[in-house]
Amino acid sequence: MPAPSASFKKAIKQLGDKEKETLLLKAVRRDAELYDMFAFELGEITLEELQERSQDMIHELLLNATGRSLTKALAKALRKALKEIARFKRVTKDKKAEVELHLYVLDIIFRNYTGQFDSYYKVFYTSTAKLLLKTILLIRKNLHEDYHLEYKADIDDYLEQIRNRNKPLPIELPKEFELE
DSSP, X not given: OOOOOXXXXXXXHHSOHHHHXXXXXXXXXXXXXXXXXXXXXXXXXXXXXXXXXXXXXXXXXXXXXXXXXXXXXXXXXXXXXXXXXXXXHHHHOOHHHHXXXXXXXXXXXXXXXXXXXXXSOOHHHHHHHHHHHHHHHHXXXXXXXXXXXXXXXXXXXXXXXXXXXXXXXXXXXXXXXXXX
């Protein structure tokens, strides 16, 4: 995305309120993410509503994954779910809600699809392990230490389930979620 030039900024400043309003409404109609961003900033949509909408989309993506190879379909659905989380993060900039969405994805996977970890295609297994590691890093980096304790039991359970598989991983996972 190009950065606005000085002449562009100057031209925008010279526009009247009516023209600015017209341009803004056109842009919002064309871009759903921009619409969500403005609706969130203006208080039309709450953080909880956006998070619930993202959870519904993630739920639908992962639980409705079908195809000749369920493992491949799940890997594709997981990629789409992560894109939805990234979109949510760009709109809200809320780090705790982002972590909660990551944990929501992991919860769905570990409740429903651990049997797919043993598949010949290991992309879903490695993607899940990478998501788990990323979630651990996000919690450590962005959240207060009190939240570390809150998430420890779930993270440790996920780590144990991943470690119980005798499959090699391209990344090194910790044995447990360590509190600082």
